[in-house]
Amino acid sequence: MDLPDVPEVAHQHAVLPGGLTLDCGQTLNRLTVAYRTYGALNAGRTNAILICHALTGDQYVAEQHPVTGRDGWWDMVVGPGKPIDTNRYFVICSNVLGGCMGSTGPRSARDDTGLPDPPRWGVDFPTITIRDMVRAQKRLIEQLGIARLFAVIGGSMGGMQVLEWASTYPESVFAAVPIACAAHHSAQNIAFNEVGRQAIFADPDWHGGRYWEQGLIPARGLAVARMVAHITYLSEQALTRKFGRRVRGAQALAPFGDMFEVESYLRHQGSSFVRRFDAASYLTITRATDYFDLAEEHGGTLAAAFAKTRTRFCVISFSSDWLYPTPESRTIARALNAAAANVSFVEIASDKGHDAFLLDEPDFHRTLAGFLRGCAEHAGLPG
Amino acid sequence: MSVPLDPVRYVAKNMRLDLTLIADMIAPGSRVLDIGCGDGELIDHLFRTRGCDARGIEIDMAEVTRAVAHGLPVMHGDADNDLSQYPDAAFDYVVLSRTLQAVERPREVLRQMLRIGERAIVSFPNFGHWLVRWQLLRSGRMPMTSVWSRPWHETPNIHPCTIRDFFALCADEGYAVEKWLAVDEAGRRAPWRRFSGLANLFGEQGLFQLRKA
Missing domain, CATH: 1.10.1740.110 (Rna Polymerase Sigma Factor; Chain: A)
Structure with a gap:
């Protein structure tokens, strides 16, 4: 089929020095993370929210997409006066490691050849994990001068990143909202x-x-x-x-x-x-999503991933989601209970399936907004 | 679409009276789990007025959604299935109000409550109330009162008990009754608290604070 390649667009990005050593053992010498931000960081740098996008999402959360021309994928949720209120929070979203919207991935030039005009990585790009994606995000957040995120929020594969964030960097996450996801990929x-x-x-x-x-x-x-x-x-x-x-x-x-x-x-x-x-x-x-198994990373016990956590969690599932059905979220909520974590867990009644988290679901939006408002009170964020 | 910003509620003034009695039993700054917390009225009150780390479990999803949308830490779950995963002594108080009679395994639920919490606070409607006894005696049919208000085939209350039954269970299980009250339906203290036989006849609800002896 005669179709052009994904167009080259100049994406806002950070080049993070030192590269990144991956779970597979390989090192990426050049680490670029493309990202977008909305709203303003407060003086205390305490109001930052990281949004983690899903498998085929990207960093263009709440603005016109430079390639497709379509509205941002979470326009309904992120913006002034919306559940993730950009009048109040500084919202960051980065393209995942391995993605194709400006972050280091298979479309990037190889960094291990020494050639002046190196070829693309393509299928030789190293195997990456959800934890590698999260490590790359952490590097970006540090470069932006943020020590602790007020919240990390994401649906589907984004939810897996949220869980990984809370597990790997517990001191850097005040509140975590894993939505429509699972702690591991099932055989299905x-x-x-x-x-x-x-x-x-x-x-x-x-x-x-x-x-x-x-x-x-x-x-x-x-x-x-x-x-x-x-x-x-x-x-x-x-x-x-x-x-x-x-x-x-x-x-x-x-x-x-x-x-x-x-x-x-x-x-x-x-x-x-x-x-x-x-x-x-x-x-x-x-x-990377197939490899994801958070319990496995912690000796087979999911609760161990959250031992002694002080993060406040809100686990959200949708009743008609059969890709990551509610029992998967209940497993996460129970593991958090076992770790004595502060956890809210809601199944939103919806007949829209897994994609409900991207759609107009007033109960979901109210839940998200209310949870964040409650957390802001506990975190002492000015109203 | 913008979401209306509900103010976080301040409920202390008009909270259900029996919840006020329960709140009075809880020391400030405690860790509390409220099982069957509804929309989170009690945990909101405990957080705001007593600085408690209060959390809730609720079986009705609409109530859970309402509670979380108000910023309260509530999870969907129930007393029979969602207590076993908590670690030992995770809470200072575990509250079960007006729910014991509706759980599948009340004895096991109490055991779990006193495993995960230092103290348990339990309230339940008293099946030994005189009106219940009189109706059964007079008509020979299952009683229907303002407390026991649904026909036998529709009631969720599958394990009714009396205040005396509850005392007997506590003795069997080796639980120390630290405090107890008989209250009327609205949650007002009834005056028979010194005499358990009278309380069992005239109290519409029993309210107990237990710990392992």
């Missing part, structure tokens, strides 16, 4: 990711992972990966409500044309995704 989660990866590998334009050398992208494979993943983000009720069994008019005669509306919707999701996301990044990041 890994299975869905694997279907997506195999679709990419099966694309003839993949060229053994060196697609950009041919001026190609594995667009069909990446689109199929997105289509499969997108199904897991929605509930059956949401699909039924949106599309039911409705067919599209004229094309209905072609047996394998996009006959049903749900098919054309998924195809659109797939084809628009490949214009903004890199296939090698997709592989790298899905692998």
Whole structure:
């Protein structure tokens, strides 16, 4: 398929000296973290909130996206007077390590060749973990002069980063809000990711992972990966409500044309995704989520990840989320109880599936806003 | 979309009376777990007026959402299933108000309360109240009163007990009753507290503070 590569855009970024040693043992000599901020840091540097984005999200939380031209992915939640109120908090979001919106990742030039014009990392980019992503974020936060974050908030893979933050840097996190996530990837989660990866590998334009050398992208494979993943983000009720069994008019005669509306919707999701996301990044990041197992990092006991924590937690799940269902969040909440942590745990009633955390869910927004307001009171933040 | 900023409530003035009695039993600065905390009225009061580190568990998700949206640390869960994971002696007081009669395993719930907390504060409607006894005697049917207000086939109260039953259970389990009160439905102190037989006849609710003997 003749599609251009993800466009090169100048992203605001920090180059963090000293590189980064990864969980796999390899060291990245050059560490760049692209990020955006909203609101103002107060004089005491106590009002910073880090937002961790999901698998295919990025740092453009609450502004027009420079590549797609669309609104920020959490415009509904972040902004003046919104649940994460930028009149009150200084909000930071960075592109994850391994991403393709300006942070070091498979699209970056290799830093280990000594060549004047080194090639991209591509599939040779080292294996990374959720903890590596969090370490890169910590370096950025330090560079911004912030010793302790008032809150770390994120949904889905962002929620995994929140858990990792609270576990790895407990003194640097006053409040943590892991949303619609799990403390490890289940066999089912890994299975869905694997279907997506195999679709990419099966694309003839993949060229053994060196697609950009041919001026190609594995667009069909990446689109199929997105289509499969997108199904897991929605509930059956949401699909039924949106599309039911409705067919599209004229094309209905072609047996394998996009006959049903749900098919054309998924195809659109797939084809628009490949214009903004890199296939090698997709592989790298899905692998990081598969490796994630917070209990395993702490001798097999999840509660040990939060031993003696003083962070205030708010664990939020959605009733129709079958990708990271409520029992996963309950497991996290119970592990926090076992660590005698201060924990709130809410399941929001919604029929919108996993994606509910990105959508208009007033109960969710009230819960988030109220939790942060309560924490601000305990933290002594001026109102 | 902007979210209306509800002021954090200050409830001390109009809190349910029985909760006020419970609050009076709790020392300032204590660590408290309120099981069945509803929208968090008691824990809000304990935090604001006594500087307690108070947390809640509630089974009704709408109440949990309301509590957390008010900035209170409340988690969805229930007495039967969500106490065992807490570490020993995590709290100074564990409160269970008007809920004991509705749990599946009241004896186990009390054991857990006194494992994870130094003291347990328990209130329950008294099935030994004279009106309950009289209705059963007179009509031969399950009593329906303002406290026991739902028909037998719909009530969530699967383990009703009397104040005397509760004293007997505490003796069996080796719990010391440090304080006890009989109160009416509104939570006013009833005057029979010195005489447990009278309390069992005229008290609509029992309120107990226990610790392991």
